[in-house]
Amino acid sequence: MAPKVLVSDKLSETAVQIFRDRGIDVDFRPDLGKDKEKLAEIIGDYDGLAIRSATKVTANLIEKAKNLKVIGRAGIGVDNVDREAASKAGVIVMNTPFGNMITTAEHAISMMMAVARQIPEANASTHAGKWEKSRFMGVELTSKTLGVVGAGNIGSIVCDRAKGLKMKVIAYDPFLSQEKADKMGVEKVDLDDLLVRADFITLHVPLTDQTRNILSRENIAKLKKGVRIVNCARGGLVDEEALAEALKSGHVAGAAFDVFAVEPATASPLFNLPNVVVTPHLGAATTEAQENVALQVAEQMSDYLLTGAVTNALNMPSVTAEEAKVMGPWLKLAQHLGNFTGQMTDEPIEAINILYDGEASTMNLEALTCAVIAGIMKRVNPDVNMVSAPVIAKERGIAISTTTQDQSGAFEGYIKITVVTAERERSVGGTVFSDGKPRFIQIKGINIDAEIGEHMVYTTNNDEPGIIGALGNTMGENGVNIANFTLGRSERGGEAIALLYVDDPVPAAVMDKLAETKLFRQIKPLSFDVA
Numbered sequence: 013m014a015p016k017v018l019v020s021d022k023l024s025e026t027a028v029q030i031f032r033d034r035g036i037d038v039d040f041r042p043d044l045g046k047d048k049e050k051l052a053e054i055i056g057d058y059d060g061l062a063i064r065s066a067t068k069v070t071a072n073l074i075e076k077a078k079n080l081k082v083i084g085r086a087g088i089g090v091d092n093v094d095r096e097a098a099s100k101a102g103v104i105v106m107n108t109p110f111g112n113m114i115t116t117a118e119h120a121i122s123m124m125m126a127v128a129r130q131i132p133e134a135n136a137s138t139h140a141g142k143w144e145k146s147r148f149m150g151v152e153l154t155s156k157t158l159g160v161v162g163a164g165n166i167g168s169i170v171c172d173r174a175k176g177l178k179m180k181v182i183a184y185d186p187f188l189s190q191e192k193a194d195k196m197g198v199e200k201v202d203l204d205d206l207l208v209r210a211d212f213i214t215l216h217v218p219l220t221d222q223t224r225n226i227l228s229r230e231n232i233a234k235l236k237k238g239v240r241i242v243n244c245a246r247g248g249l250v251d252e253e254a255l256a257e258a259l260k261s262g263h264v265a266g267a268a269f270d271v272f273a274v275e276p277a278t279a280s281p282l283f284n285l286p287n288v289v290v291t292p293h294l295g296a297a298t299t300e301a302q303e304n305v306a307l308q309v310a311e312q313m314s315d316y317l318l319t320g321a322v323t324n325a326l327n328m329p330s331v332t333a334e335e336a337k338v339m340g341p342w343l344k345l346a347q348h349l350g351n352f353t354g355q356m357t358d359e360p361i362e363a364i365n366i367l368y369d370g371e372a373s374t375m376n377l378e379a380l381t382c383a384v385i386a387g388i389m390k391r392v393n394p395d396v397n398m399v400s401a402p403v404i405a406k407e408r409g410i411a412i413s414t415t416t417q418d419q420s421g422a423f424e425g426y427i428k429i430t431v432v433t434a435e436r437e438r439s440v441g442g443t444v445f446s447d448g449k450p451r452f453i454q455i456k457g458i459n460i461d462a463e464i465g466e467h468m469v470y471t472t473n474n475d476e477p478g479i480i481g482a483l484g485n486t487m488g489e490n491g492v493n494i495a496n497f498t499l500g501r502s503e504r505g506g507e508a509i510a511l512l513y514v515d516d517p518v519p520a521a522v523m524d525k526l527a528e529t530k531l532f533r534q535i536k537p538l539s540f541d542v543a
Contacts, residue, residue: 015081015317017060020045020067023086027062027306034314036060052076060084060313063092071097082316084309087296088112089246090326099327102400106312106325110165111305112296117169119295120214120244121177123268126289127240128153128212130266133286151211151265154178159210161203161226162245163188163196167216171198182206185217207234212242219246229254237263244270244295247277256281259288270295322379328399329378339375343383345442345450346427348464348540350387352440352452353431355538356470357391363411363432364388371425372443373416381414384429426453452498458509460500465513468538469523473531475501475508482529483510490522 014037019028022042031038039058044051045067055061055077062084063069069083074097083093085107098105126132129150137144158174160167163185171181181198184206193200203226206213213235217223227241227250241264243250252273258264259282268289272280275293282288296305308324315321320340321333331339366384368377379398386401396404405412419425428441441454452462456472473479480499487494496513518537526535 015059016057016079017062017313017317018044018055018058019062020051021062021064021086022066023062023064023306023310024303026303027086027310030307030310031062031314034318036314036317048073055080060317062086062309062313065089065092067092069093069098074098074101074103077101077103082106082313084108084313086111086302086305086309088116088305095327096403098399099403100400102395102397104316104322104325104328104399106309106316106323108305108308108312109324111308112298112301113165113169115298115301116244116295117166117173119270119291120166120170120216120242121173123244123270123289123291124158124212124214124240124242125153127242127266127268127287130287132289153212155180156211157182157209159184159201159206159213160198161185161206161213161215162217163193163198164216166245167214168196170214170216171196179212182209203231204234207231208236210236210239212240214242215245215249217245217249219248224248225251227251227255232258232264235264238265240264240266240268242268244268247272247275252281256285259285329376329382331376331379335376335379339379341444341448341450342372342375342380342427344542345444346380346383347387348450348452349427349429349440349442350384351390351540352387352455352538353429353438354388354391356438356536357388357431357433359433359435361388361408361410361431361433363413364405365430365432366412366414367428367430367441368414368416369421369426369428370417370419370423372427373418373425377414377416380427381412384427385412388431423453428454452511455500455509455511456507458500458502458507460498460509460511462498462511463496463513464540464542465495466540466542467514467517468540469510469512469514469518470534470536470538471510471512471526471532472534473508473510474533475503475505476531479508479510479531482526482531483512486522486525486529487512487514487518490519490525492516492518492522 014035016037017031019040028038028040052073059079060082064086071094080103082104088107088109090107093105095105130148134148156179158179158181160171160183163183174181182201183198184201184203188200229251232254266287269282270291271293312323319333320336322328322331382398385405386396386398389396389401389404423443426441426443430437430439442450442452444450450464493515494512495515498511501508523535
């Protein structure tokens with residue numbers, strides 16, 4: 013059955029057609045996002061939800077979206093999506109951060125020019141029949157110092173455009189390397205240096221705990237007198253009340269804001285000040301950008317629903333279509349290894365340690381780690397997946413660590429996981445053979461070669477005669493057919509293990525008969541999703 017996608021906001025017909033061309037069953041209802049009750053009523057029928065900003069994806073809506081796998085936001089901002097609720101429900105949240113980069117950067121440059129030359133006020137004055145040339149004395153951009161806070165995708169474009177305007181560009185970004193700064197032709201500085209040197213400051217960072225009020229009252233006081241501030245990034249980056257006071261006092265000469273702490277912004281301390289230019293979050297509002305992000309979100313959602321490729325997800329590692337093909341068996345192995353330890357562990361888990369060896373160490377480790385955690389968490393939550401599992405693990409205070417190493421044994425690559433509880437450590441290792449089938453190759457340090465089946469039985473015992481007979485006879489006498497039988501031991505007479513792959517679940521009565529033999533330390537039925 014083809015995946016079903018609901019488009020509940022205004023996307024272009026071209027974007028909707030992409031879904032159709034890819035074989036997706038798409039329901040285009042562009043005004044539905046405004047009707048919360050109707051949306052909640054029907055959302056359970058869909059695998060994907062494509063939105064812009066009008067649709068509010070709340071925890072309540074996600075709770076009703078039992079089949080939902082992916083939410084695609086045409087645009088960069090996802091303030092209208094409850095990401096925490098989506099992650100807990102295992103729903104991928106995607107955005108399109110690159111479709112409107114140029115548009116947003118151009119808007120920032122436009123706002124900077126507008127506030128430098130007081131264009132909106134001069135326009136209004138002239139329309140009113142006045143001719144106030146002396147009132148609107150502006151400043152040139154040439155040779156001025158532009159301080160760019162955040163030199164990522166959009167910030168770097170602003171830097172490039174500003175250099176074309178012959179401005180001196182300084183940039184603050186904790187992740188900007190000196191090599192990248194040199195390549196961009198900008199001076200890398202710390203924030204305090206930028207605050208006291210810049211004639212213009214433009215913000216291009218996301219809103220996080222670290223960036224909230226990055227231009228606080230304290231930092232605004234440090235600014236060079238006569239500075240002009242542009243914010244086309246996110247509301248909440250600037251203390252609007254403190255900035256309004258600095259504008260009124262003349263310490264800050266002007267400001268241009270496209271975003272506000274509360275949106276829609278019907279009131280702000282910055283409104284109605286003569287040296288402030290404001291626009292209603294127009295950073296991405298060009299015909300080209302709106303079309304680009306719509307096309308991108310349609311492609312991204314289709315790729316995920318049809319091939320498993322993950323692009324621009326905010327709560328899941330990205331996996332390309334090529335990676336998905338190569339990593340498919342390894343992701344399955346990671347889930348099986350996690351599932352084994354999850355089913356074997358009854359006490360609370362304190363830590364999960366994962367070793368990636370050889371070929372496995374060269375893959376997308378974030379995705380593999382999510383698969384391991386998902387496998388482990390299956391026992392406590394059957395609906396868990398690679399998106400929700402890390403959230404559940406974090407909530408439970410489980411420490412996750414990973415290690416990589418070059419090929420160290422007979423296999424080209426393998427994964428070994430160790431689960432730590434207050435009582436014990438339990439480890440299992442596996443690899444993928446050339447036939448693409450995952451195998452268990454080590455349990456509790458004992459080497460084995462076990463094919464993984466939907467229904468299995470795991471036993472531990474002392475290495476002594478009679479074990480194979482007891483297992484074979486008991487299963488045979490009770491109509492349980494063994495598809496594969498694997499044994500391993502630490503040493504002669506030491507600890508031994510057995511893994512049986514059987515055609516059907518083993519009845520509890522048969523497990524009881526095995527226990528009655530007194531030959532086994534542990535007998536455990538296991539199940540794996542091998543589809």
